[in-house]
Amino acid sequence: MMDILQLKDKNIVVMGVANERSIAWGIAKKLLEVGANVIFTYRKERSKGKIEKVLNDYQDYNTAVVECDVNSDESIAAAFQQIGEQFGVVHGIVHSVAFANAEDLHNRFVETTRDGYAFAQDTSAYSLIAVAKAALPYMTEGGSIVTMSYLGAERVLDGYNVMGVAKAALEASTRYLAADLGAKGIRVNAISAGAIRTLAAKGVPSFNTILHQIEEKSPLKRNITQEEVANMTMVMLSNLSSGVTGETIYVDSGYHIMG
Numbered sequence: 001m002m003d004i005l006q007l008k009d010k011n012i013v014v015m016g017v018a019n020e021r022s023i024a025w026g027i028a029k030k031l032l033e034v035g036a037n038v039i040f041t042y043r044k045e046r047s048k049g050k051i052e053k054v055l056n057d058y059q060d061y062n063t064a065v066v067e068c069d070v071n072s073d074e075s076i077a078a079a080f081q082q083i084g085e086q087f088g089v090v091h092g093i094v095h096s097v098a099f100a101n102a103e104d105l106h107n108r109f110v111e112t113t114r115d116g117y118a119f120a121q122d123t124s125a126y127s128l129i130a131v132a133k134a135a136l137p138y139m140t141e142g143g144s145i146v147t148m149s150y151l152g153a154e155r156v157l158d159g160y161n162v163m164g165v166a167k168a169a170l171e172a173s174t175r176y177l178a179a180d181l182g183a184k185g186i187r188v189n190a191i192s193a194g195a196i197r198t199l200a201a202k203g204v205p206s207f208n209t210i211l212h213q214i215e216e217k218s219p220l221k222r223n224i225t226q227e228e229v230a231n232m233t234m235v236m237l238s239n240l241s242s243g244v245t246g247e248t249i250y251v252d253s254g255y256h257i258m259g
């Protein structure tokens with residue numbers, strides 16, 4: 001079959017695999033299937049162990065597992081230096097990382113603390129800019145950066161609070177980065193994914209209600225899968241989307257179009 005994706009032997013950094021339920025793991029699996037070299041970054045030792053365990057089934061593939069705490073410039077710089085030394089060129093980045101303090105999701109929005117606000121922004125939005133900056137010296141052949149967003153960026157969703165504001169900043173950062181890096185042939189896009197039961201989703205208090213509402217109201221009358229987000233991410237990483245940048249693409253059963 002003709003290789004329409006052209007991701008074989010490309011070096012793609014996948015940030016945010018905590019376990020097999022992670023959106024990032026669905027993407028990594030597809031990347032490995034098409035012959036890309038996948039560089040996993042993790043924050044916690046526990047995630048490192050889980051990544052190495054699932055990679056047992058992918059012994060013959062070209063992979064690496066690198067520590068990267070996106071709250072730290074030093075950690076990001078060290079990670080990309082290591083990646084650059086080992087792989088030379090970076091062709092793509094999947095930024096699938098977000099975090100907020102639990103109390104900022106549970107409390108009334110008006111109770112959001114200065115620290116909690118800054119922490120959510122730093123981890124979930126600024127991290128995209130910091131990562132793009134650190135990767136830039138190695139993205140010498142152009143490439144594609146894809147981040148994960150959510151409808152809470154534009155609508156008020158129960159229990160999403162400070163994370164909604166962080167996702168709004170993330171989507172705006174996607175546009176500004178796209179404008180800044182476009183001349184270097186680097187595209188930057190966000191995927192606004194529907195609700196998926198993952199570790200991060202456990203922090204959203206009304207998650208079950210959200211899943212139910214999507215089933216009831218979305219055009220497709222069902223929730224989306226990890227694989228569907230992965231498929232769209234493959235398109236956004238590949239040449240198939242070569243004319244698209246600065247965009248937020250919805251993989252949400254069409255939920256966002258409904259009144």
Ligand code: NAD
Binds near residue numbers: 069
């Ligand atoms: P997940 O918990 O599996 O992944 C979140 C990842 O962020 C984890 O791997 C965690 O280690 C990482 N992370 C948090 N703080 C970090 C830090 N300081 N440094 C490095 N990594 C850090 O959950 P997920 O649902 O796969 O989330 C991935 C992305 O998808 C997030 O941006 C999330 O907001 C977004 N998203 C999720 C849903 C959903 O319903 N699950 C919907 C839309 C968007």
